[in-house]
Amino acid sequence: MGIFVKEFLKTKGFKMTPQRELIFRSFFEMGEHVSVDELYDKVRQEDSSVGYATVWRNLKLICKVGLAEEVNIGDGITRYDRVTRVPHGHLFCTSCKTVTEITVEQLVGLLSQTAKTRGFVPESFKIEVQGVCKECRGAAGEKDKSGASAGG
Amino acid sequence: MGIFVKEFLKTKGFKMTPQRELIFRSFFEMGEHVSVDELYDKVRQEDSSVGYATVWRNLKLICKVGLAEEVNIGDGITRYDRVTRVPHGHLFCTSCKTVTEITVEQLVGLLSQTAKTRGFVPESFKIEVQGVCKECRGAAGEKDKSGASAGG
């Protein structure tokens, strides 16, 4: 990013500041499912004077202008994913809690049709699969915490 | 529900109480995306002595035994859906905020395959489509709040 995002923001009526640039850059350098705290930590590594609220507000701004969107991986913390061009889904391992991405282009095509038959114009997709990953199956999954199963 | 759930819980080591029965029954009488507050309100209509924490804990219990699962429709409130036998997805209208269900059996089949090729054993699916519904398209979507687009 850099000049492009700056110009982009300007057209939207937002100003560019050193903090904002740092926050935006940091966010796009990170992976998926970024939380406010994680981004805050990363930002503070470069400039420890940046406030939490500033990070939070800029993360919201990034979403507002359509460069990212909120995601929920079920831990009660709001996370953010930059909007990718390639539709993809997530595999949530119920054992080790890892999140893996998968491409689902074919699915999205079908899903679009399904939605359109309802008069619904799709904008973005969120596809999640809960289950047990390869590694945890190998480990026989002894990470279960309670007596009752939580599966669906 | 009734005797079945009661026996089911007993086998899991949980006791049945009047409050619990009322809460369970109320939950299953409600639709999808039930929040703690909503369930609490409904329960209090029949027995205003039931505490909030009790409703909350029982909602968690319903999930724990696999009869429901948490869902997030993006308003910061945890909601609960009973686990349905028929796989389905949700259409989220970004304009009027309504949530509509769609069946996606075909998609789930494909999704299962996709996951399995990664050595991942699927347990449950969550499929969401963000977009604009028929009604809002008709209304030309004048409900937009900010200058910036929030689309993905």
Place this chain on the structure above:
DNA sequence: ATGGATGCAAAGCCTTTGCAAGCTT
């Protein structure tokens, strides 16, 4: 000079938990 942006700190809100008393088994 003007209005958005920032930082700090405090509010907000929903989610969880501690405890003593009450019930189901």
Place this chain on the structure above:
DNA sequence: AAGCTTGCAAAGGCTTTGCATCCAT
């Protein structure tokens, strides 16, 4: 009797907001 449940109230924890000050335009 034993232990899970309940209710109330308070604590937690993440998310938002108020405000005075600062900075980009």
